[in-house]
Amino acid sequence: MSKLNLDVRDNYEYFQDLSYQEKNLATNPIILKTKRNNRDWLKKSTKIDHSTIDENITLIVEKKLSLYKYGIKLHCPNFTEKPYFRFDSDGPAHRNKTELPLSEQIITTPHFNTYDEKGQEFAYKSETLKSEKDAKAIIENLDFGISHFFQETNIKTNGKTDYPEIKVNELELFEIEPKTDPLNEIDFLD
Amino acid sequence: MDKLLDIFKTIKDNFCSLTTYKLRGESLEIITPFSTLNNKFVSVFIKEIKGKYVISDAGWTDLNYYDVDISEESDDIIERIFTYYQQSFEISTTSDKAGTLHYFKTCSNPRDIPANVYDLANFIVGAVNSLVIRYKDEKEEKEKETFRKDANIFLKINYNDNVKLQKSLDDFQNIRFNALITKSSDIFLISYVTGSSPYYFTNDLRKTIVNFEISEKSKYRNNIREKLSIINDQADGYRPEKLGSIMDLLNEKTTQEPIKWSERERILEII
Numbered sequence A: 001m002s003k004l005n006l007d008v009r010d011n012y013e014y015f016q017d018l019s020y021q022e023k024n025l026a027t028n029p030i031i032l033k034t035k036r037n038n039r040d041w042l043k044k045s046t047k048i049d050h051s052t053i054d055e056n057i058t059l060i061v062e063k064k065l066s067l068y069k070y071g072i073k074l075h076c077p078n079f080t081e082k083p084y085f086r087f088d089s090d091g092p093a094h095r096n097k098t099e100l101p102l103s104e105q106i107i108t109t110p111h112f113n114t115y116d117e118k119g120q121e122f123a124y125k126s127e128t129l130k131s132e133k134d135a136k137a138i139i140e141n142l143d144f145g146i147s148h149f150f151q152e153t154n155i156k157t158n159g160k161t162d163y164p165e166i167k168v169n170e171l172e173l174f175e176i177e178p179k180t181d182p183l184n185e186i187d188f189l190d
Numbered sequence B: 001m002d003k004l005l006d007i008f009k010t011i012k013d014n015f016c017s018l019t020t021y022k023l024r025g026e027s028l029e030i031i032t033p034f035s036t037l038n039n040k041f042v043s044v045f046i047k048e049i050k051g052k053y054v055i056s057d058a059g060w061t062d063l064n065y066y067d068v069d070i071s072e073e074s075d076d077i078i079e080r081i082f083t084y085y086q087q088s089f090e091i092s093t094t095s096d097k098a099g100t101l102h103y104f105k106t107c108s109n110p111r112d113i114p115a116n117v118y119d120l121a122n123f124i125v126g127a128v129n130s131l132v133i134r135y136k137d138e139k140e141e142k143e144k145e146t147f148r149k150d151a152n153i154f155l156k157i158n159y160n161d162n163v164k165l166q167k168s169l170d171d172f173q174n175i176r177f178n179a180l181i182t183k184s185s186d187i188f189l190i191s192y193v194t195g196s197s198p199y200y201f202t203n204d205l206r207k208t209i210v211n212f213e214i215s216e217k218s219k220y221r222n223n224i225r226e227k228l229s230i231i232n233d234q235a236d237g238y239r240p241e242k243l244g245s246i247m248d249l250l251n252e253k254t255t256q257e258p259i260k261w262s263e264r265e266r267i268l269e270i271i
Helices: A006-010 A012-020 A132-140 A142-152 B002-018 B075-088 B110-132 B138-162 B198-215 B240-253 B266-270
Strands: A023-025 A030-035 A038-050 A057-064 A070-075 A085-088 A111-115 A121-124 A155-157 A166-168 B020-024 B027-035 B041-049 B052-056 B092-095 B101-107 B163-169 B172-183 B186-193 B224-231
Touching: A006 A012, A030 A057, A057 A142, A070 A142, A085 A142, A132 A142, A142 A155, A142 A166, B002 B027, B027 B110, B041 B110, B052 B110, B075 B110, B101 B110, B138 B163, B138 B172, B138 B186, B172 B198, B186 B198, B198 B224, B198 B240, B224 B266
Parallel strands: A023 A155, A030 A166, B186 B224
Antiparallel strands: A023 A038, A030 A038, A038 A057, A057 A070, A070 A085, A085 A111, A111 A121, B020 B027, B027 B041, B041 B052, B052 B101, B092 B101, B163 B172, B172 B186
């Protein structure tokens, strides 16, 4: 939303700590389940422990089955209502309304979504995401996305610089090959 | 002169750089330079199918990939806006196997693709923006809700089960009175008036006047002992000097002077 996040604006240092200070995931593997109201999406929310902040923080992983698209988010409801840090593997490009020239205000996916010190939402690509080859690998592979997210937001797994395994509770779902073409098999012409 | 042309060139270059693409199997995603109120650039997808070109939103609008905070209020306004935009840009719809709605246009000549992209992209901007905008006046909603609650509690405390809230007369089911008090065969109609601005306050007054006018046509009119209004004289919209003639109209329809909220005990003398 173009509305400012006042929680972030008024507690910017705290928000930075939440985003980038060391955190730990104690659950391994992460087992995704189909969403109740949408069989095309898998989801799992897991608890994350922060090294210096004693708050309920959740790591949310959501993955679409039919197409290559997934999201990874950090959520701290006591701090702010919406997830405060996100990774989108696909979807619309974001416009960063900054003082940069117009042509530099566009940030395509895959990108991270966070907030600036004014509480304004903005998107950015890490150096890894700026590399077309690395970006492609991340787009097509949730495991790579998770490890990159963990690197970016300083999350350890069971105290080590390690990454959790991602599993699915219904094994048949693993067999589904996502399509790359979003207009596949649709009746546009009568 | 050159300086101005340089400015133009910078603008044109920047606008052009915003337009980019992604290859997706047999489809081409065009990331257009048009963005929504919540700062997402609109994408359209192009695919050649049976000799025709289809330009579609890939269901992104229906799937809310533009990440709008969905709320169910103002559904009717939003629907009208969607329809208006759809008709203006001549947009067709179809559903995929999962039931997702795709908005699209088609053309046979590749020369027509840019115009179709332009139309579809602008449709998406308008449609998504209509979902982003909040239509209800939150301050007004809060004022109405709070006053109603306070007045309801006050009446309930004093009249217990004799008071029914949001009640209509049997023969005019569409007209609800904020409170209806019954004592044996006597009916007392009560209407609340409040507003966070003079505009809303006056509207509320008008509603009360009309409702009481309609009650005069009810078969129960001879049982209606009192028609009362409780007006919130502590509301931001209460400006007695501005109300003038409309208060006279209210007095024609009510059986007593309006009861100010700050003097609400007066109602106990009447009922």
